[in-house]
Amino acid sequence: MRGATILKASDDKTRQLNKHTLYIQANAQLYSMRNETDLSPTALAHYVRGQLATSLRSRKPYNVNLLLGGVDPITHKPSLFWLDYLAALAPVPYAAHGYAQYYCLSILDKHHHPDMTLVQGIKVLEMCTDELKRRLPIDFKGMIVKAVTKDGIRDIEFNDDKVVKCP
């Protein structure tokens, strides 16, 4: 989106940090090559926070909010980090950014369980997107859903054609 004009309706905003390129991706990749192992999500989150915190007090700070999800390459423990443009980092069980926080967090508060399966998780995610469709005054262009597992990242089929009407 650029002002009131939609430039692209299906832009994938997720990036796999131990593949691809660009600055942080490149540095994560460099670490993996040097040490012949991938960074843990915690280490990577703190690295990204460091970069963002340095940039915050520079002449032209980065203006991005991110959610970092990952599975530890050694312990196979999954983790999620919430990081905003001010470089405030928090480990969280579930998270959202922007206006979506107001709608999604309360749903997740009620329905999230620490030992949920992927299928149950997708169901809760669907409840979240339904709520966004219902309450947010935007033209909803659909979602990209990916699962990060210990074996890698895979795309998830996600039905976002369902029309939800506000009561």
Place this chain on the structure above:
Amino acid sequence: MVGKDCVAIACDLRLGLQALTVSNNFPKVFQYGDNVFLGLTGLATDVSTVSDLFRYKVNMYRLREERAIAPSTFANLVSSSLYERRFGPYFVSPVVAGLDPKTGAPFICGFDSIGCIDFAKDFIVSGTASEQLFGMCESLWEPNLGPEDLFETISQALLSAVDRDALSGWGAHVYVIEKNKVTKRLLKGRQD
């Protein structure tokens, strides 16, 4: 908060954007060495940045001097580090608590965001609930509390204060520092 041959330091666990709570697992008290503690309130990004900065500085001090840093030395380090940023400060109000490694005397002090030290012999408060904390500490604290009584006093003061502040709470960490012993306790607190 100072007791008899012991000190206690405590913080809540909330991280929020104005009225929206993002996380209830964001500790604000950090340990540097055996008996030096730093509490940080204010802008979350600066809480992390400043705590990381002092971890680096204290580790460098320990390597250079081959001994642990004393709380009063650490307090002066905090003060000068914050004043270095006089015209573009870190938005934090730190609190230092610890026991002197030689004498075992309790030491506490607080700072403003540009490093002016506020020494005290009873208690130091900081953060959004500081007014409530002042009231609670003023009425509950008494001189020469033992470690167990000090824990009870600081916990009740903190929990009661944060329950009156919409921007604080969601659990707490309490450290009681004695000679050769540090006890960390997690208080669940109100989660609403």
